[in-house]
Amino acid sequence: xxxxxxxxxxxxxxxxxxxxxxxxxxxxxxxxxxxxxxxxxxxxxxxxxxxxxxxxxxxxxxxxxxxxxxxxxxxxxxxxxxxxx
Numbered sequence: 001x002x003x004x005x006x007x008x009x010x011x012x013x014x015x016x017x018x019x020x021x022x023x024x025x026x027x028x029x030x031x032x033x034x035x036x037x038x039x040x041x042x043x044x045x046x047x048x049x050x051x052x053x054x055x056x057x058x059x060x061x062x063x064x065x066x067x068x069x070x071x072x073x074x075x076x077x078x079x080x081x082x083x084x085x
Contacts, residue, residue, distance in 0.1 A: 001027070001084065002059050002082060002083050002084065002085045003059070003061070004027055004028070004030070004057070004058070004059050005029065005030045005031075005032065005057070006018060006019065006022070006030070006031050006032070006055050006056070006057050006058075007031075007040065007044040007048075007054055007057075008031055008033055008034070008055050009034060009035045009054045010035045012054055012055065014054070014055060015054055015055045015067070017071070018055045018057060018066070019055075021067075021071060022070075025079075025080070025083065027083055032044070034054065044056050047063065048063055049063070051066075054066070055067055057069070059082050059085075060082075060085060
């Protein structure tokens with residue numbers, strides 16, 4: 001199964017939606033809570049090419065985008081193959 005990483009903040013509805021989708025598929029993921037900022041927030045911004053919103057999601061190191069992007073991949077039937085890689 002693919003390596004999935006998700007940067008989140010507390011009380012973020014979009015973060016909860018993305019995690020719910022991944023949980024529903026039985027995906028294990030590394031979650032990085034950047035609510036208080038710090039080095040993980042800086043890391044996310046660098047990896048996400050300047051994007052500062054959460055969640056920011058990566059599958060096998062590739063930037064997928066946010067919650068809407070993840071949901072779009074799922075609707076298009078492309079998410080399962082990315083997760084299986």
